[in-house]
Amino acid sequence: MADLTLPKPVRHKKLNSYITGNPFVTDEELARMFNVSIQTIRLDRLELGIPELRERTKQYAENTYAKVKSLAGREIIGDLLDLELEKSGISLLEITGDMVFEKNRIARGHILFAQANSLAVAIVDAEVALTGVARVSYQRPINQGEKIVAKAVINSKSGNKYNISVTSRSGNEVVFQGKFRVFAVDLEEGANN
Structure with a gap:
């Protein structure tokens, strides 16, 4: 089976873009989408400064409830x-x-x-x-x-x-x-x- 994993810089760019457009996507869904482990997605998010789903949801909610x-x-x-x-x-x-x-x-x-x-x-x-x-x-x-x-x-x-x-x-x-x-x-x- 061929390795479908994207190079890290390309994955980071696509990951950042995808989460921006779909802020409620889970790490599990991202791992399947990018053909990497959940831990890799978590490390990628950490490197990119993207908070976990719960924190992203909280940020949206705080801005909206007002x-x-x-x-x-x-x-x-x-x-x-x-x-x-x-x-x-x-x-x-x-x-x-x-x-x-x-x-x-x-x-x-x-x-x-x-x-x-x-x-x-x-x-x-x-x-x-x-x-x-x-x-x-x-x-x-x-x-x-x-x-x-x-x-x-x-x-x-x-x-x-x-x-x-x-x-x-x-x-x-x-x-x-x-x-x-x-x-x-x-x-x-x-x-x-």
């Missing part, structure tokens, strides 16, 4: 990775042991719903935003250890009503879809009536 108006950061289920108020948002949720049923290690349905719902509310540019209607569809069971990436998009807005769709994926596979109607609420207006 934009949210409708929720406190701890009220968002999952790590908020990207947010454009009045447009879209992305969050990442790793399914841990406390999120699954003990008997079969399958994620509880309300966990995926909570990730999608909190993301839908977070993209609304209002001090208070509440879900009025939700229609959801679970495509398959989710297991402990899976990483779920949810993307919310505002499809339309009429007055204070937002129609938002959320698609959640595990890898490239769609595992959950939801349509939410979210209302921006003016608390002062309600208090004066």
